[in-house]
Amino acid sequence: MRWVVIFFVLNIFSSSSLQANVIDIYIRDDVYKDYTTFVNNRDITSIKNFSGKAIRRDVVDMIIAQQALKLGGFNFQFNYIPGKVNFRNTRMLETGKLLISFDSYWLADAHANANFLYITKPLIRRGEYIAGVYTKAGRENALGLAQMSDFKRLSAVSTPKWRTDWKTLSDLPLKELVIEHEWISMARMVNTGWVDFMLMPFNATADQSFKLDKINLVPVPNVAIELKDSRHFVISRNHPLGSQAYLALEKGLNILRKKGAIEKAYTQAGFFVDKQNLNIINAQ
Secondary structure, eight states, X not given: OHHHHHHHHHHHHHHHHHHHTEEEEEEEHXXXXXXXXXXXXXXXXXXXXXXXXXXXXXXXXXXXHHXXXXXXXXXXXXXXXXXSXXXXXXXXXXXXXXXXXXXXXXXXXXXXXXXXXXXXXOSBOTTOOEEEEEEETTXXXXXXXXXXXXXXXXXXXXXXXXXXXHHHHHTSOOSEEEEOOOHHXXXXXXXXXXXXXEEEEOOSSXXXXXXXXXXXXXXXXXXXXXXXXXEEEEEXXXXXXXXXXHHHHHHHHHHHHHHTHHHHHHHHTTOSOOGGGSEETTXX
């Protein structure tokens, strides 16, 4: 009987220790879908090539974050909880329910919440985020964009909660700027033709198109918009592991940056593009 009790206690201790080493991460469902497709059960630390099916900026963010944490000595496991979490993330970071956002933040958004966030060094530096003007497939040439004044007859969609995106679009002479807070709803609005375009990172597909379920968006050829801000990982100051995760992440990102791994990953994923081949309309 004594050995049964000891075995039972040890089992409880082992289960508690395992659970204590697993951290819940809330992630947007469409990003999680592409993440699982691209990773395909591989060890995250083994991923060196970021070319392939379902790769996108958000997926690279997730992988880089985990690789950096490991390199920095943060050896916890993550349990992903997908859903519509665009702006719930910030609230959960404030309360300490969420340790880290694996989707990087614009510096403007991070600074607005700096009282409860640790902010890493830039993951995507200012001047590196060049977005495509994405529209419904078949309409890309119809938009006929070549200069700033061409935006006067077009509508776009975004949310003021993304400060940098909103300011970038507000600075264009648009016919209309529509507010929609859910990213997937924005994409659906453009796909149905209710709105002319949205800004999106370039994709690594042959035609740089973005496809998800019935959504098929393509960029206007040879045209781009610069989003003039940097992107950073943010960690909750109110999570018990916040300080430890922040220090590990900074250490790991520094190692990856020195190796050129961050720039290589975003280039292979099609996010970093050759600016020489694009008309960046708001470059000045």
